[in-house]
Amino acid sequence: MVEATPMSEVINAHEECSFENEFVLFDTNIWIAIYGNDPRPAKQVYSDFYSSLLKAGNTVVVNEQVISEFFNRVCKIEYESLFGKKEWQSYKTRRKNDESFKARVAAVRDICLDILTDCTYQQSNLQQDCLEGNLGLVVGGELDLTDAALVSECMSGGYILVSDDGDFESSDIKFVTGNQRVLRKVPAK
Numbered sequence: 001m002v003e004a005t006p007m008s009e010v011i012n013a014h015e016e017c018s019f020e021n022e023f024v025l026f027d028t029n030i031w032i033a034i035y036g037n038d039p040r041p042a043k044q045v046y047s048d049f050y051s052s053l054l055k056a057g058n059t060v061v062v063n064e065q066v067i068s069e070f071f072n073r074v075c076k077i078e079y080e081s082l083f084g085k086k087e088w089q090s091y092k093t094r095r096k097n098d099e100s101f102k103a104r105v106a107a108v109r110d111i112c113l114d115i116l117t118d119c120t121y122q123q124s125n126l127q128q129d130c131l132e133g134n135l136g137l138v139v140g141g142e143l144d145l146t147d148a149a150l151v152s153e154c155m156s157g158g159y160i161l162v163s164d165d166g167d168f169e170s171s172d173i174k175f176v177t178g179n180q181r182v183l184r185k186v187p188a189k
Contacts, residue, residue: 010169010186013045013162013178017052023120024053024060024176025154027147027163028069035074035111045178049162061159062119065149067112074111078104126152143167 011018026046033043034050053060079091082101094101126149137148144167151171154161160174166182168175177183 009174010182011160011174011176012183012186013049013176014183017049017056017058019053019160020056020058022058023122023157023159024058025150025157025159025161026050026060026062026066027150027161027165027168028066028073029164030162031066031070031115032073033164035070035115042178042180043164046162046164049176049178053162058160060119061122061157062115063122063124063153065124065146065153067115069146070115071108071112074108075105078108122157124149124153125156142170 030046030050033046050060079087079094079101082098082104083090083094095105135145137143143151147165147167150161150163151168151173153159154173160176161168162176164177164179166177166179168177169182169185
C-alpha cells in the first residue's frame with residue numbers, strides 16, 4: 001500500500017542518467033511521449049533519458065497495467081483523430097467494422113509488442129490487501145488508483161519510476177521527471 005509521505009528523491013530527466021544497474025518503470029504517459037507521437041517539445045526529454053538510462057546499464061521493466069493503459073489511451077487518441085471526440089456512441093461498432101480504425105489499432109498493438117520486446121516484463125505483484133489499502137488512499141485525492149498501484153509496484157520491486165505526472169512528488173520512491181513544476185521544488189545539490 002502507498003503511504004503519502006515526502007518523496008525521498010527526485011531525479012532530473014533533463015540530465016544524463018546518474019544511476020546504474022537499476023530497474024526502472026515508465027508510467028504510461030512516458031510511453032505515450034516516446035511512441036504516441038506527442039508533439040510537445042518538452043516531452044522529447046523522455047526519449048533522450050530512455051537512451052541515457054539504457055547506456056548506463058539499467059533495465060526498463062513493464063507490466064500489464066502499463067501496457068493495458070497505453071493501449072487503451074492511444075487507441076482512444078486514434079479513434080478521436082478519425083471520428084472526433086463526440087462519436088463514442090459508435091465505438092464498439094467501429095472497433096469491429098471500420099477498417100481504418102482496425103489498422104490503427106493494429107499499429108498500437110505493434111507498439112505494445114515493441115515495448116514488450118524492448119523491456120523486461122514483470123507481472124504485477126500487488127496483493128489484495130495492497131489494492132484495498134490503495135483504494136482507501138485514493139479517497140484523499142493525492143493519487144488516482146492507477147498511480148497508487150505504480151507507486152506500490154515501485155516500492156515492492158525497488159523500481160525507479162519515470163513519469164511526467166507531478167502527483168508522484170509526494171510518494172516515497174525514486175522518481176525521474178522532466179516536469180518543471182516538480183523540478184523547481186527540488187532543493188539545489
